[in-house]
Amino acid sequence: MIKRSDFPIPARLNLTIAAVQLAALCSILWAAGRVHGWQAVALLALAYGITMNSGYAMLHEAEHNLLHPNAVVNQTVGAVLALFFPAPFHLIRQGHIGHHIRNRSDDEAFDLYFEDENRFWKYLQLYGTLTGLFWVLIYFTNLVVVVRPGLITPRSTRFNRPTEAFLESLNPRYRRLIQLEALAAILLHAGMIWAWKIPLVHYFAVMFGFGLIWSAMQYAHHYGTVREVQKGALNLRTFGLLDLVWLNHNWHLNHHMHPTVPWVYLPLLAEGGEQRGSLWRAYLREWRGPRFSNERVENRFAGRVIK
Numbered sequence: 001m002i003k004r005s006d007f008p009i010p011a012r013l014n015l016t017i018a019a020v021q022l023a024a025l026c027s028i029l030w031a032a033g034r035v036h037g038w039q040a041v042a043l044l045a046l047a048y049g050i051t052m053n054s055g056y057a058m059l060h061e062a063e064h065n066l067l068h069p070n071a072v073v074n075q076t077v078g079a080v081l082a083l084f085f086p087a088p089f090h091l092i093r094q095g096h097i098g099h100h101i102r103n104r105s106d107d108e109a110f111d112l113y114f115e116d117e118n119r120f121w122k123y124l125q126l127y128g129t130l131t132g133l134f135w136v137l138i139y140f141t142n143l144v145v146v147v148r149p150g151l152i153t154p155r156s157t158r159f160n161r162p163t164e165a166f167l168e169s170l171n172p173r174y175r176r177l178i179q180l181e182a183l184a185a186i187l188l189h190a191g192m193i194w195a196w197k198i199p200l201v202h203y204f205a206v207m208f209g210f211g212l213i214w215s216a217m218q219y220a221h222h223y224g225t226v227r228e229v230q231k232g233a234l235n236l237r238t239f240g241l242l243d244l245v246w247l248n249h250n251w252h253l254n255h256h257m258h259p260t261v262p263w264v265y266l267p268l269l270a271e272g273g274e275q276r277g278s279l280w281r282a283y284l285r286e287w288r289g290p291r292f293s294n295e296r297v298e299n300r301f302a303g304r305v306i307k
Helices: 011-032 038-063 071-082 089-102 119-130 133-147 161-168 172-195 200-217 240-245 252-257 263-269 279-288
Strands: none
Touching (some): 011 038, 011 071, 011 200, 038 089, 038 200, 038 240, 071 089, 089 133, 089 172, 119 133, 119 200, 119 279, 133 172, 133 200, 172 200, 252 263
16 A cells, blocks of 8 residues: 655655746747747747646646645646646646546547547547647637636537536636636736747747647557556656656556656556556557447546535
8 A cells, every 4th residue: 555655745856846947938938039940949849848748747746736745835836837838727737637537437538439429529639639739729728718717617518528527527616716827827928928029920839849749648648548547547658868857747557546646756656577658659559540439437426526
């Protein structure tokens, strides 16, 4: 039995890494206003993609209350990192915690379609994830949350069970905070574009460098896995340095089996001799698309609101 007390949160290390991540993200966006030529913009897009995926891994720690033992510090640092996603921290946090309770059930099986589902829509969802459109959707959700929050309700997504299940799990107590976080993200990015004179085409290209990489990785760890909420995940690999920069986020099965264990310990939980698959090959497998299934797996936590 793994006890949380056996794996203390590396609070000082996490805060140091978060500070470096924020400084690097600001520097990349600042540079986007000073470079000329698409080669330079492409390099900045790649740099932002690698750095913000590291930042996402750290705010993911905050989602699980593993960034810092002080709850206020944990939530604040997570919310600041989320501004560079950009997304409301308390919205994506609820989405991620909900992922841990819906994983591989009928409410979250993007690699499958069932008799009562639209096959075309399932292909659109999966291929949209593989090509960065999932991030684009979240990006523009900031505007929806601020201008038309009434659209973020289950009744508007009954045609799509996974989205409906996600929205059903949202806690109303965070609604105002989510609006404030979305507004803060909009103002921050508008301010950076104006103050650093970033051409809009440079800005969106750099931001999409993160969005494409992040979105493309979102289901690689779950595609084709066993239909079980914890075991339905894979430990994958990139290469040593990148795995470290991304804070062991690709030890995904270990994380699902032990979601209260901080990132620094996840490789230690692997069974001896385990061979991790390639993240790149896992991504390419997803292009096979969703397959038809008669196997139904009920979400036993259906209707539960995220705390």
